[in-house]
Amino acid sequence: MKSRAFIILLFISGFVFGQSSQEIMESDLDKMKFLFLNKNYKGFSSFVYPKIIEMNGNEEKMIENMKASILKMENEGFKFVNIYFKDFNDAILKNNELQSTFTQVILMDTPKGKVLGEYTMIGISGDKGKSWKFIDTSGYDEKMIHSNFPDLDKRIVIKPKIKMFLEENNLRKKCSEFSGTELQSISPFTFKKTSVVILDNKSKETAEDGSYIASKVVRNTDNPCKIDFVIEEIQNKPKNMYKIGDVMHLELTGFENDVYYFILTRKNNKLVISDKFKVVKNL
Numbered sequence: 001m002k003s004r005a006f007i008i009l010l011f012i013s014g015f016v017f018g019q020s021s022q023e024i025m026e027s028d029l030d031k032m033k034f035l036f037l038n039k040n041y042k043g044f045s046s047f048v049y050p051k052i053i054e055m056n057g058n059e060e061k062m063i064e065n066m067k068a069s070i071l072k073m074e075n076e077g078f079k080f081v082n083i084y085f086k087d088f089n090d091a092i093l094k095n096n097e098l099q100s101t102f103t104q105v106i107l108m109d110t111p112k113g114k115v116l117g118e119y120t121m122i123g124i125s126g127d128k129g130k131s132w133k134f135i136d137t138s139g140y141d142e143k144m145i146h147s148n149f150p151d152l153d154k155r156i157v158i159k160p161k162i163k164m165f166l167e168e169n170n171l172r173k174k175c176s177e178f179s180g181t182e183l184q185s186i187s188p189f190t191f192k193k194t195s196v197v198i199l200d201n202k203s204k205e206t207a208e209d210g211s212y213i214a215s216k217v218v219r220n221t222d223n224p225c226k227i228d229f230v231i232e233e234i235q236n237k238p239k240n241m242y243k244i245g246d247v248m249h250l251e252l253t254g255f256e257n258d259v260y261y262f263i264l265t266r267k268n269n270k271l272v273i274s275d276k277f278k279v280v281k282n283l
């Protein structure tokens with residue numbers, strides 16, 4: 001059985017100016033993640049710290065190694081589902097570079113179930129936070145990182161790696177509360193805010209300032225984390241990646257307190273976006 005619900009995506013116009021260096025870093029991370037999950041490894045490599053590329057020989061060789069490694073994993077039943085970032089630390093200034101650490105969370109399908117991995121990542125900016133490059137430490141321990149990257153500040157801490165099976169029952173319980181709720185996300189590409197209102201068993205159509213999409217939703221009651229919807233209406237958005245009648249699949253893949261992480265795919269399972277919602281209020 002499936003229950004019916006309705007989702008209204010209200011796209012609020014206006015850019016958010018004066019982003020902090022951390023906001024720009026998080027934006028660059030989201031762009032890098034989007035490129036990686038969509039297997040655009042050339043674009044992804046533009047966010048990789050140059051020394052990592054040098055350690056692989058060159059960019060072409062690094063991309064070749066990535067493709068081979070990921071293909072081998074997929075053939076063995078391992079697949080990236082989602083990636084998100086949390087626990088950002090304040091940046092440290094060292095030799096005219098900003099250096100920051102945070103946690104990368106990787107959710108993977110495996111032959112034995114979904115597995116969560118947590119790893120320290122390092123962000124480095126040589127232009128006062130206007131752009132960032134990243135070091136993924138998942139293949140190294142702290143001693144190896146500081147040995148290979150001697151310019152890192154000694155205060156940079158590489159936390160022990162964590163791997164665990166996803167508690168899917170806990171996630172589904174949390175997803176069942178994902179109703180009668182107003183949430184927000186901010187586009188990593190435009191810094192525009194998106195307000196999302198989830199309502200069960202009724203439709204709400206309203207004209208707000210800016211552009212919005214009204215979408216009819218069917219939630220899977222066996223797995224409330226999975227929500228299918230059809231784009232029914234688009235207003236005031238001439239340049240839009242969707243069109244009327246598009247079938248979309250939204251899956252909530254994790255949560256941290258009042259933040260939900262999700263992936264959005266089209267009918268053909270092509271990834272459109274991986275993002276997060278923050279709960280604003282319960283309606």
